[in-house]
Amino acid sequence: MASSLDELKTAIRKALPGLDVVIAWTAGPDALSHAPLFITEEADVARIEWDPRCSQNLAGYLPGLRGKKAGIVAKGCDVRSIVELLQEKLIDREDVVIFGLDCQGAVDARSARAALGSSRGVRDVAIDGASVCFSVNGEPRFFSPGEVLQSKCFGCAGADAGLCDHFAGERGLPPQFGNPPESTLERLEAMDMEERLRFWETQMSRCIRCYACRSACPLCVCQDHCAAQSREPHWVDQTDHPREKLMFQAIHALHTAGRCTECGECERACPMGLPVMTLKRALNRRIKDVFDYQAGIDPNQTPPLFEFREVETNIKEREW
Amino acid sequence: MNIGVFVCHCGSNIAGTVDTEAVAKAALEYREVVFATDAMYACSEPGQAGIVEAIGTYALDGVVVASCTPRMHEATFRRTLERAGLNRYMFEMANIREHVSWVGKDKAANTRKAAELVHMAVEKLRRNERLQAGEFDIAKRVMVIGGGVAGIQAALDCADGGLEVVLVEREPSIGGKMSKLDKTFPTVDCSSCILGPKMVDVAQHPNITLYALSEVDSVDGFVGNFNVTVRRKAAYVDWDACTGCGECAAKCPSKKTPDRFNEFIGLTTAINIPFPQAIPKKASINANACIKLTKGKCGACAKVCPTGAIRFDQKDELVTEKVGAIIAATGYDLFDFTKYGEYGGGRYPDVITAMQYERLLSASGPTEGHIRRPSDGAEPRDIVFIQCVGSRDKSIGRPYCTGFCCMYTAKQTILTKDHMPDSQSYVFYMDIRSPGKNYDEFTRRAMEEYGAKYIRGRVSAIQPKNGRYLVKGADTLLGRQVEIEADLVVLAVGAEAARGAGELAEKLRISYDPYGFFLEGHPKLKPVETNTAGVYLAGSCQGPKDIPSSVAQGGAAAAKALSLLSKDKLASDPQVSGVKLARCIGCGKCESVCPFGAIEMIEFRGMPKASIIETVCQGCGVCTAACPQGAAQLRHFTDNQILAEVNALCL
């Protein structure tokens, strides 16, 4: 990927004088996931990293930079979040410069750490066809994509190069990894209703209410005004009860229904490793079936819950 | 907050199946309830006085009444609160009659349910705010849709009362069904002699603008400020120039045009004035029949028109009228009798509808008032009238009684005898329904003085026989079959909702019943109002009505419009949305879903924010449900109020 990275750096150097900031990735404290880098001076460009550890979706920083000229480095999936922000007029297209990249897959740091036993000594990560190679203290260690990559990489639709102002690397089909590992949604579907409730009860009793899922979500633009921590309106009470925590997850899912691009930031950010994207995934599946809509595809579309058809062809209403 | 709860017995209506005393006792346990009692009739004068007194004695600042539906007495009790010095919105109702005592049989379950509904109401009330109504300007104009006798009466009364009136009529002339009638029951006075002058008054009234051959295209706005777009259909004649001289019709070569006004038993010309008393008396061209418009040649009318009024290139025109109130008076249509195969289903030329017969009786009709059979022009001698064709028949989806057919049939038998003394009328009926002033006397005269033979029973078949018709039926009083040879059969077709009634209701945002008749605000107490403020009903659009009832309702609707528009400003409903600026992040989701365009994006200290235009907001709450931060809140139905109700029910 060296050539992509060089292309990217060149493009950013060229564009930087016209921009207030460019958001990219750089090596952070964790060897398995790169951290965001806010570039304001040319000297910073050298610090940019680009490899499968660039998992974080940087789009969430854009609404906070509104009014400034911002460049952003984006994987294909990240571009969908940008599209969604544009669609909802939460950012202005003329103020954003998108540097697209040919992503080959992004590491899920949590599972990679489990697979490796530790993140120490990881120097480089490369994806080569059907295997992911971690170079640990000079020793290559190979894993299958299902063991160490983010689940969203399995349904990757590729980079929307059309929307990108610059594109580094080869435009082409996204990597195909075959069947994804079993999702929580699939596991839930094998359960009966009470088991599902108990599943969430157990999961949510581990939730520490840190709201990292919300802070990481690129579409949670309310942030300080989140309904979860308000008494006007008082949707969730502060009782340390799985019911209230699940209620918050329902709020997050319904507030992002038809908007969520399944970027996975909520789960990536969760310190307890809770499967909090499951509800959003279930809603998205239905929205695809009923409204034939996927979020983050076309900046000129309206999210399906903010419009309607007088005759909804895919809705079968019950006869009484 | 000090809350008082009043549980109404409503006589035995509630107390019969709900232990109201136990409900009141339970209510005392709810938070902030300081007083609870049961009352015989909470809405009665002593009942209301009890509430006022308790407000004073217990320093109540909120009241819950558990009684009937809020759709009935919410306004009543709000006024009670105001009399006692409380804000009218510090009030909630628990509907323990329509939703409890009248539908549940188990007294214990009903009592529990009633207590929980009171609990919900208390929890909501605890979060109510004192709301103040604002004011907004109104247009002192009325639109009347439909120019039948009900609409004419409504238009004239409004206009006489000083309002500007826009009268919209779908047909080329006003007059409606009444203008087609020869005589009216029970006085047998001439229909056009009593309607004609009223039609002329409409034409001449300085306050009335008449749009004939026009339909309502769309309705925007709300009470006091409706914007109604009217489609003025092309008449292909410049009505400002047309003098109604009739030269064009006399010269029109297309003389075999079906005559709508004469119920298709006569023929007319492609360009015509529908009937001599038409208002406006203007010619219009039937585009389907006109040779020039269908084939491109002819233009005879244009050549003879002394004022050069013919416009073959005329197009529909849209005009928008701003009005403060709307009166729907769109009348009814006649049942399609071809649905009855046993009556010949339209195959026999001499089996006709009562309205067609009416045209035969009329001196201005196609036979100039001589009764002639459509098939051969012969004068009939034996005439069979069949009642309830499209009334009181579940099998064809018309279970209701049209109500006026018994009367017009009696009138037609009398007129038949007057026209042809040697004739004999037979009437097959189910029941005679004549409950009106002088109505029953009238049907008796038809039988006793005019010799009409009434046979109680249904007709099973009509068969042609030697140029006449063999009518086979049952006489259920004598318990035998009867067969009558008739020259002419007249079907008393019932009334059904006017064509397009449903679409108009949707435009006006009013409800309609399963048959398409518009729904009144309350079947007894609001027979003229609808559930949409500022929209009133007159005449048969609300349900089949005879002339006196239609005229009465036309006047009543006018009175409602006049009283509404007698004020210079209307009080705005404060139950509208409001945006808490501190919570709003300016995402604009509320603006994108508002059905009324009542939300605008503003800038507040450099930040985008949503702002509600309170006079435009109608209080639906679509924005509140769309706002992720809960910044937009529909007052009186806030998230917290509804959550409180949910939490009261289950937690």
Next chain:
Amino acid sequence: MSVTEGKELRIIGFLCNWCSYAGADTAGVGRFAQPTDLRIVRLPCTGRINPLFIVRAFMNGADGVLVSGCHPRDCHYSEGNFYARRRLETLKALLPVIGVDPGRFEYTWVSASEGQRWRSVVASFTEQVHALGSMPRFMSGTSLDLCLRPAVQPRVF
């Protein structure tokens, strides 16, 4: 005493004021007997319904939720029920994932004149919920929660 001690289940109805609430009134005026489980929350429009009210109801232990509004195109506010239809259809995907049987939630349209229809909707929905039995409740809780619970529980005599 819990309401479920009798044979009743906890069913909440969210009804629009203009059509379905009036339709329920019409059913009452017509004395159309119905099961007593349902408790109705009156709203101006189904468009006012945040699907989260329904989630909240189930979280709190409701056994069934019924939404009813004006028929499509008959909305008093023109468009409210169209938005409601989309929101509620979407909600249908959420409920089963968190363990709420899809049969516990329905939405429908009942006009002000359809008292009979309202009766049959209430009767068949109540029957449907009874077939599913009571909604499983959250069992676990922190000690703090267990302390708080009696204070927030409504007293039902």
